[in-house]
Amino acid sequence: MKIIELNKSITESNDEDARKLRERLTAEGVLLINIMSSPGSGKTTFLSKTIADLKDRVSIGVMEADIASAVDAVRIEAAGAKSIQMHTDGMCHVDAGMTERALQEMEYEGLRLIFLENVGNLICPAEYDTGAHLKVMLLSVPEGDDKPLKYPLMFSESDALIITKADTADFFSFDEGKCVSAVKRLNPDIKIFKVSAKTGEGMSSWEEWLSLQLPQ
Ligand SMILES: Nc1nc2c(ncn2[C@@H]2O[C@H](COP(=O)(O)OP(=O)(O)OP(=O)(O)O)[C@@H](O)[C@H]2O)c(=O)[nH]1
Ligand SMILES: [Mg+2]
Numbered sequence: 001m002k003i004i005e006l007n008k009s010i011t012e013s014n015d016e017d018a019r020k021l022r023e024r025l026t027a028e029g030v031l032l033i034n035i036m037s038s039p040g041s042g043k044t045t046f047l048s049k050t051i052a053d054l055k056d057r058v059s060i061g062v063m064e065a066d067i068a069s070a071v072d073a074v075r076i077e078a079a080g081a082k083s084i085q086m087h088t089d090g091m092c093h094v095d096a097g098m099t100e101r102a103l104q105e106m107e108y109e110g111l112r113l114i115f116l117e118n119v120g121n122l123i124c125p126a127e128y129d130t131g132a133h134l135k136v137m138l139l140s141v142p143e144g145d146d147k148p149l150k151y152p153l154m155f156s157e158s159d160a161l162i163i164t165k166a167d168t169a170d171f172f173s174f175d176e177g178k179c180v181s182a183v184k185r186l187n188p189d190i191k192i193f194k195v196s197a198k199t200g201e202g203m204s205s206w207e208e209w210l211s212l213q214l215p216q
Contacts (some may be wrong), residue, residue, distance in 0.1 A: 018096035021131030034132035039120030126154035
């Protein structure tokens with residue numbers, strides 16, 4: 001597993017770079033998904049469970065973006081997917097140029113589904129197009145049902161919301177109805193899944209939807 005150091009892309013045209021990258025990946029039959037959430041919501045645990053469930057049917061890779069360490073990439077490889085660790089030089093997001101470089105370094109030929117686990121942060125990652133086809137965000141039950149009100153952009157931009165750590169619902173006063181209505185007001189078309197990566201609850205609905213997004 002490689003660790004690469006990345007700097008902010010020199011180009012100013014991030015949206016254009018992202019569009020080109022997305023088109024290239026589409027032509028190559030690769031689906032790229034940008035996974036976003038605050039730190040510790042459960043992105044790596046959720047991806048590890050998804051990989052364990054789907055790896056016999058789909059070739060999966062994960063690009064792990066963090067400020068430091070390689071712990072997440074090590075966890076992903078243990079779950080059975082190819083992984084690369086990206087260090088973002090202190091930055092709280094990933095842009096299209098950084099994504100493209102990490103893809104090259106990962107040698108993604110043969111992979112059909114690639115996840116980009118963005119830096120844990122509910123704010124900056126939502127502001128940058130990485131070139132991914134889909135944006136999927138996680139919100140864990142312990143974080144609270146008011147997050148769509150406080151951090152609306154990521155909820156507005158995402159194609160799917162995964163409410164995670166469903167197994168902890170007895171310990172937190174998370175009002176799911178309130179959360180879902182706030183999210184739907186921001187983004188009426190968003191798909192919402194409630195899961196526990198720990199117990200496996202709800203994972204099959206997410207995996208069914210994910211399988212339908214894959215290029216034929
Ligand atoms: N109870 C419970 N704990 C979970 C679940 N998913 C993740 N966790 C725990 O939450 C903590 C953070 O999980 P990670 O998967 O590392 O979260 P992350 O979003 O990848 O974190 P960063 O990469 O640091 O932003 C760990 O202690 C996990 O064991 C879940 O479904 N239920
Ligand atoms: Mg992680």
